[in-house]
Amino acid sequence: MSRVAFLLLIEDDEAVRTALEMSLTRQGHRVVTAATGEDGLRQLREQRPDLIVLDVMLPGIDGFEVCRRIRRTDQLPIILLTARSDDIDVVVGLESGADDYVVKPVQGRVLDARIRAVMRRGERESNDSATFGSIVIDRAAMTVTKNGTDLQLTPTELRLLLELSRRPGQALSRQQLLRLVWEHDYLGDSRLVDACVQRLRAKVEDVPSSPKLIRTVRGVGYRLDAPS
Amino acid sequence: MKERAGQRPDGALRGWLRGLLRLTSLRLRLVTVFALVALVAAVSVSGIAYWLNRDAVLTRAQNAALKDFRKSLGDHAGALPEDFTCDDLRGMAAAVANNALNYQVILVDDEGPEPACTAESDPSVFNVEMVPGSLSQAVRERRGNGDVSSDYHMYWQRISREGEPFLISGTEIIDEEDAGPTGYMLTSLGAERDDLNSLAWSLGVATALAVIGSVLLAQAAASTVLRPVQRLSDAARRLGEGKLDTRLEVRGADELAQLARTFNSAAASLEERVKDLSNREAASRRFVADMSHELRTPMTAITAMTEVLEEEVDNLDPMIAPAVQLVVSETRRLNDLVENLMEVTRFDAGTARMVLDDVDVADQVTACIDARAWLDAVQVNAPRGIIARLDPRRLDVILANLIGNALKHGGSPVRVTVREEQGPQGHEMLVEVADRGPGIPEEVLPHVFDRFYKASASRPRSDGSGLGLSIALENAHLHGGDITASNAPGGGAVFTLRLPRNAQLAEPDEEQEQSEAPESATPALSAGPAESATPEGPATTPVSTTSGATETTQAPVTPEAPAVSQGPAGSGERASSTGTAASPGAAAPADEAPVPAEGAGQGRRDGEPGSGAGAEGAGTAVPRARGEREAAVDREEQR
Numbered sequence: 001m002s003r004v005a006f007l008l009l010i011e012d013d014e015a016v017r018t019a020l021e022m023s024l025t026r027q028g029h030r031v032v033t034a035a036t037g038e039d040g041l042r043q044l045r046e047q048r049p050d051l052i053v054l055d056v057m058l059p060g061i062d063g064f065e066v067c068r069r070i071r072r073t074d075q076l077p078i079i080l081l082t083a084r085s086d087d088i089d090v091v092v093g094l095e096s097g098a099d100d101y102v103v104k105p106v107q108g109r110v111l112d113a114r115i116r117a118v119m120r121r122g123e124r125e126s127n128d129s130a131t132f133g134s135i136v137i138d139r140a141a142m143t144v145t146k147n148g149t150d151l152q153l154t155p156t157e158l159r160l161l162l163e164l165s166r167r168p169g170q171a172l173s174r175q176q177l178l179r180l181v182w183e184h185d186y187l188g189d190s191r192l193v194d195a196c197v198q199r200l201r202a203k204v205e206d207v208p209s210s211p212k213l214i215r216t217v218r219g220v221g222y223r224l225d226a227p228s
Numbered sequence: 229m230k231e232r233a234g235q236r237p238d239g240a241l242r243g244w245l246r247g248l249l250r251l252t253s254l255r256l257r258l259v260t261v262f263a264l265v266a267l268v269a270a271v272s273v274s275g276i277a278y279w280l281n282r283d284a285v286l287t288r289a290q291n292a293a294l295k296d297f298r299k300s301l302g303d304h305a306g307a308l309p310e311d312f313t314c315d316d317l318r319g320m321a322a323a324v325a326n327n328a329l330n331y332q333v334i335l336v337d338d339e340g341p342e343p344a345c346t347a348e349s350d351p352s353v354f355n356v357e358m359v360p361g362s363l364s365q366a367v368r369e370r371r372g373n374g375d376v377s378s379d380y381h382m383y384w385q386r387i388s389r390e391g392e393p394f395l396i397s398g399t400e401i402i403d404e405e406d407a408g409p410t411g412y413m414l415t416s417l418g419a420e421r422d423d424l425n426s427l428a429w430s431l432g433v434a435t436a437l438a439v440i441g442s443v444l445l446a447q448a449a450a451s452t453v454l455r456p457v458q459r460l461s462d463a464a465r466r467l468g469e470g471k472l473d474t475r476l477e478v479r480g481a482d483e484l485a486q487l488a489r490t491f492n493s494a495a496a497s498l499e500e501r502v503k504d505l506s507n508r509e510a511a512s513r514r515f516v517a518d519m520s521h522e523l524r525t526p527m528t529a530i531t532a533m534t535e536v537l538e539e540e541v542d543n544l545d546p547m548i549a550p551a552v553q554l555v556v557s558e559t560r561r562l563n564d565l566v567e568n569l570m571e572v573t574r575f576d577a578g579t580a581r582m583v584l585d586d587v588d589v590a591d592q593v594t595a596c597i598d599a600r601a602w603l604d605a606v607q608v609n610a611p612r613g614i615i616a617r618l619d620p621r622r623l624d625v626i627l628a629n630l631i632g633n634a635l636k637h638g639g640s641p642v643r644v645t646v647r648e649e650q651g652p653q654g655h656e657m658l659v660e661v662a663d664r665g666p667g668i669p670e671e672v673l674p675h676v677f678d679r680f681y682k683a684s685a686s687r688p689r690s691d692g693s694g695l696g697l698s699i700a701l702e703n704a705h706l707h708g709g710d711i712t713a714s715n716a717p718g719g720g721a722v723f724t725l726r727l728p729r730n731a732q733l734a735e736p737d738e739e740q741e742q743s744e745a746p747e748s749a750t751p752a753l754s755a756g757p758a759e760s761a762t763p764e765g766p767a768t769t770p771v772s773t774t775s776g777a778t779e780t781t782q783a784p785v786t787p788e789a790p791a792v793s794q795g796p797a798g799s800g801e802r803a804s805s806t807g808t809a810a811s812p813g814a815a816a817p818a819d820e821a822p823v824p825a826e827g828a829g830q831g832r833r834d835g836e837p838g839s840g841a842g843a844e845g846a847g848t849a850v851p852r853a854r855g856e857r858e859a860a861v862d863r864e865e866q867r
Contacts, residue, residue, distance in 0.1 A: 013525050019532035026536055083524070088581075105527040105563055108535045174585055175620075185599065187621050190585040219586050 005119050008049040009033045010040035010066065011081065012058050020053070023108030029115065037061040041069060051118060053111070054098070055081045056089050064096045071097035075154040077118040081106060094195035099156040100182060101192075117183040122155035130165050132213055132226045135204055137165050146204060156181065157200045160193075164214065164224035173221040197222055255454055259446040266442030267435070274431035282424050286386075289420050290395055293329050294382050297397065297413045300324045301380060305401045305408070312337075314345035317409060324411070325349030331415035334359070335401075337408075345409075354414040359396065360385060367398040367410050386417070393417040456484040460491060472499035517573035523566045527559075534559045568695040571625075572679070575702040582619040582706060584731060589614045589623075589646050589657055596627045597644070605640035606631060614648055616657050617730045622703040626711070629696040630661040630723045638663020638721055648729070653708075655729035662722045667715040676713045677701045700725075707731040 007029050011017040014035070021031045032047055034040035037058045044052070052070065056063035067078055080093040080101040090101055099118055102111050127140040136145045144151045144161060153161065163180045164172065172180075178188030181196075202208045215223045304320045312320075317335045325333040332354035335347040346356050366383045384397035395415050401408040459476060466474040474495055476488040534556045541549050541556075574580040590610035597606050627644075634642040645660040668676060675681045680694040697711075704711045709727035716722045 013529070015529035016525060016532070019529040019536075023532040023536055026539070083521075104524050105531045105566070108532050175587065185595070187595075187624055189583060189621070191583055 004028060004030050005115060006030045006047070006050045007032070007053055007115065008040060008043055008047065008051070009053045010037065010058065010063075011053075011055040012036065020106070020108070020111070024112065024115075027108065027112040029112075037063070037066040040066055044070065044074070049076070051077045051079065051115060053079050053081060053115070056083065056093060064092050067093065067096040067098055075152050077121070077155055079111070079114055079118060090189070091191060091195070094191060095198075097154070097199065099154060099196075118155065120183070121159040121181065125162075132165065132168070132224065135213065137161060144204070151203050153200070153203060156196055157203070160196050160200055161204070161224075164222065168224050168226055171217040171220045171223040177221065193222070254457075255447075255450040258450045259443055262442045262446030262449070263439055266439045270435035270438040274435050278424070278428055278431055281427055285420050285423060286417065289417060290384065293331060293395060293413070293415045294384060294397055296327060296329050297324070297331065297333075298380050298382060298399070300327060301399065301401055301411050314347065317345055317347040321347040321349045329415060331413050334412040336410050336412070356412075358389070358414065359398065359412050360387065363396065363398050364410070367400055393421050453484075456488070460487060463491060467495055467498070472502055513573060513576045516569060517577060520566050520569040520573060524570075527563055527566055530559055531563055568699060571699050572695055572702070575699075575706070580702070580706055582622065582731065584617055585620055586615055586617050587620050587623075588612060589616050589659070592620060592623055593627060593644055593646060593659070596624050597631065600628065600632075602631060602635065605635055606642045606644055608644045610644065610646035614646060614657060616727065618707055618727060619731070622706065623727075626700040626703050626725060627659070629700040630711070630725065633697060634661050634663035634665075634721065634723070638665025640664075651726065651728075653728060657727050657729055659725040659727075660722060661725070662716055663720045665720055667719055668713060668721045673713060673715075677711070
């Protein structure tokens with residue numbers, strides 16, 4: 001639980017970068033920093049961090065683009081530093097593949113809590129496995145296979161699938177999922193769930209536009225169905 | 229005239245009439261005046277004409293009868309013997325009555341020594357009792373000077389018997405001697421009366437026609453005058469409704485045209501003025517927005533550092549520690565202020581957006597109080613099960629501000645009551661926050677939601693930013709609800725939040741539609757095709773947004789994306805891959821349309837050696853990864 005997380009902080013403003021680095025280091029994380037998106041991507045290849053904290057407003061390639069490029073090859077957790085929770089930034093960021101976001105001016109404690117929550121998602125909890133149609137969820141190995149091929153899921157996507165698969169056929173509300181997967185309080189942003197569900201559907205469904213596995217339950221939330 | 233004959237009610241009636249005339253429209257006044265003028269003119273003209281006519285007709289008929297009677301008497305009196313008997317007199321009466329004018333005659337002889345003799349030509353029509361006393365009196369008093377010509381002096385009188393008008397006349401038949409019999413004549417004036425009646429009718433009809441004509445004329449006149457007035461009134465109303473570009477068409481050169489011209493110039497200067505003001509206001513709002521935005525970056529750094537300082541405060545020099553604590557707490561306050569300022573600028577700029585979710589209101593209220601450790605000071609009366617569709621974060625802001633305000637100014641215990649109500653716009657949810665404090669002074673009540681409003685200058689500034697209630701109100705408005713402040717009868721202030729159970733997004737914006745799409749799906753159990761339509765919007769958007777990372781390029785993409793992928797939705801994997809591939813193409817400028825096709829090929833090539841999800845994942849991961857790659861290529865080419 002108290003494993004030292006190795007973070008990559010990509011933030012262009014020097015004062016913010018220094019302050020956050022100091023704050024996070026004090027919380028017990030190991031932090032490397034990058035001032036631009038390009039530098040961040042290079043650091044990612046060289047240092048292989050566990051998690052990335054990414055500012056949206058970056059000179060050169062912006063945070064969304066960095067996020068998309070990371071997602072092409074890596075499934076490590078990404079936390080966005082964004083301007084405002086109801087900005088369009090959040091939606092674009094989540095669609096680019098971010099796992100969570102925090103709003104500036106960010107409090108070190110909040111960021112730390114989010115980091116720890118994201119890191120916990122990759123932890124193993126039980127040893128069984130479950131099968132839903134062509135999808136096999138191996139909870140021991142923390143892998144998901146589809147027709148025998150490994151699916152590359154981010155820890156958040158994997159956790160979402162695990163939580164849904166633990167209660168097959170039962171609808172879970174967005175608020176419930178936010179609590180279970182994101183460990184957010186009652187004010188969690190339901191768009192996190194929606195965006196993650198879309199990404200997950202794109203990976204596990206045969207036809208993501210007509211999902212057979214992860215169903216939307218109107219007015220409630222989502223439900224995992226074993227296709228008959 | 230009749231009213232005046234009555235008593236005092238006539239005064240009240242006149243007042244009412246005057247009021248009616250004053251209150252009702254110009255049109256009615258014009259019509260009334262026209263009709264009155266026409267009526268007076270027509271009545272006086274016809275009245276004069278009638279009286280003149282009547283006089284002439286009657287005089288002519290009367291003169292003819294009298295002349296004939298006189299002549300006839302003269303003729304027959306000569307033939308009367310000296311010592312005429314009563315029979316002779318009767319014969320003479322019959323002879324005189326036998327005439328063209330159809331009058332009846334009575335001859336009376338009471339001068340002679342014999343008993344009086346009365347000769348009546350037709351006693352059933354005319355007998356001596358019918359002769360008025362005044363007339364026979366006048367006839368008998370002969371004129372003194374004896375003008376003993378053959379001319380008889382005729383006395384006449386008009387009488388009415390059983391509704392029929394008659395002319396009755398009398399004279400003394402003068403012989404060579406002085407005394408002779410007296411003769412009376414009666415003739416009907418019925419024919420003349422009928423003529424006059426029909427004349428009166430015609431005049432009445434003519435008068436009525438004249439009045440009607442004048443009313444129509446007044447209508448027409450009123451219309452020509454009032455139509456421009458109506459236009460002007462419409463234009464003024466539109467102007468009042470905020471359509472400042474309202475202008476009138478100026479026609480002609482009369483006073484109304486002048487008025488229209490004045491109106492136009494007034495509207496033009498008003499428009500100019502308003503534009504100027506709103507420009508200035510927009511500039512100042514932009515300034516505040518930019519400023520608070522700029523403050524945020526340093527605030528992030530400072531906030532992070534103050535936390536470090538705060539944790540170290542115990543290890544610091546006791547002389548320094550209070551200073552550090554002050555910096556920490558003031559930083560927090562500054563943070564809140566910047567946060568609230570940004571929120572306010574968002575409302576001002578109209579860019580505040582809602583993230584809707586279905587939540588249990590009771591849970592939200594409890595969670596809000598719990599999160600702020602207010603459980604001891606707040607009594608909650610909220611039945612579970614009131615599900616509302618709203619933005620939970622904004623509801624939290626509202627509740628936190630209302631309850632925080634109540635705790636600060638009213639003191640505990642604060643009572644929070646949640647209930648449902650059927651409001652004018654459908655189902656509503658009410659949250660009442662009541663405190664036990666002194667209440668809000670009446671003069672302050674209208675200002676409690678004003679920004680930075682302080683109840684009194686002497687009141688110490690509280691830790692709030694002065695924006696809390698204003699932000700709460702704006703948030704309620706965003707949901708289509710409202711907050712009202714009042715004082716409870718038993719003392720203490722009551723803030724009532726009223727929200728629709730089902731908040732609608734004020735303006736449809738693409739961001740919300742994306743996140744809402746899964747919820748607008750048909751029930752999950754429904755068959756594939758029905759459900760397939762909805763999730764594809766969000767499913768494709770990650771791809772479509774990759775083509776344009778900025779907000780502006782995203783906007784046009786979204787409405788198109790579902791349309792593009794709609795067709796292939798249900799038709800298998802290959803089709804859906806083309807569907808997603810089409811999205812970046814739709815977003816790209818037309819001349820770059822071939823790029824996605826090229827990108828797709830390239831994407832597959834890079835994908836194979838790498839360990840990316842797209843390359844390895846069989847099935848659905850492929851089209852998505854491909855789409856992303858295409859988009860990336862697309863972007864790189866644009867650059």
